[in-house]
Amino acid sequence: MSVEENIKLVNRGDKAIKDRDFKTIESLYAEDAIAIMSGSPEPIKGNKVIAEISRQYLESFPDSHIENELEIGQDSWVCVAGTWNGTNTGPLTMPDGTSIAATNKRVKIPMCTLFNVKDGKIIEQRDYFDMMTFMDQLGLSKP
Template identity: 35%
Template sequence: MTPDARNMTDLFYGAINKHDTGELLRHFHPGAVLVTPVGVAEGAAEIAWLYEHIFVAFPDLTFTPWHQMLPGDPVFTEWTMNGTHTGPLWLPDGDTLEGTGRRITVRGCAAYALEDGLIVTHRVYFDQLELYAQLGCELSPGRS
């Protein structure tokens, strides 16, 4: 990983762990797109809203990056996210899961496309079933 990319990811995860949305947004290009398992955010306002929502749902949320690589572009980071679910969590279907008080530990990864040292595309991947099972949700097969 280049020093600039490593520095960016260190600062980026530092901002997440401080829950500092303003600092976090400084790492995104104004027209950036954030793609997550729960939805897509386009531009600074939507990206800020998504992170602020997560910080309310998990007020002690931290990310621990444990592997980073940059063979070119994009940058990849594998991480573990830990936190306690005490606030409302927006679900992909539009419903809300109220705080459960449960601790989570979820492994995931992210890919970042950079332009002039700023994130233009941030794609986040994690196992939603792993997260929702830790929150006490039950799998219910849909009807066809």
Template identity: 30%
Template sequence: MSDAWEIKRRLTEAINTHDLHQVLGFYSPDAVLVTPAGIAEGHEQIGWFYDQLFMGFPDYHQMAWLEAPGDDPLVTEWTFTGTHLGPLLLPDGRELPGTGRRITVRASCVAYVADDLIITHRDYYDQLELYSQLGLGLTELDQPAT
């Protein structure tokens, strides 16, 4: 049996090299990835998520700066960086073309490993922090009729 932290660190290396095949090898076939952008279940959906991330940010990189003690769950604080050069799917279904803007976003994640595979991976980050760095802002919604 491998060390759970070593699996998580090797996943980060695979993400940083954008090796989608290797990334998926760290996830259980029925794993669940939860992010502020949505939920991906299984290799096909998780692969789609990372593929979109790598296309939108061809130089995407994440760097852990804190690994909390313990291994059930694995808790990490990290920063992700990249240059937005490709399309990015927005929560409302629109696609934001590459802006050329550089991003640096603080994040944290929680992962559970069983039988040497990640079964649940939850990323947490402030979407407003990301979108404001991409040049998007808040807009006021129409007020409901009273």
């Protein structure tokens, strides 16, 4: 696939997230895809698990949206940088599996996501954001 086609694939994922279309999210990833996310102790493995984690975050932050400010690609990689916004009105599952009650606080943090695409599927995703800022805005950081 060309760089332009890879960017379009990633944009389809953004639309699926906006539409809360978890079947499409799952279909965009290879069965054995991995996602490496800030704060997660281990990579998330598999398209079904990636779609489920997306669903959990959107339940925690139902008004969540990403404002993409930059999309660039090279070879099989696509990089998307922007700002993530959302209000925590649902329980939040932490990377260690514990659940935290909704804080009803709004977060706004810069983030960057890298996607590696092979044969029309996302095989790897790497999310980068400042977990301390995220936790602080939720009122969950420890003094």
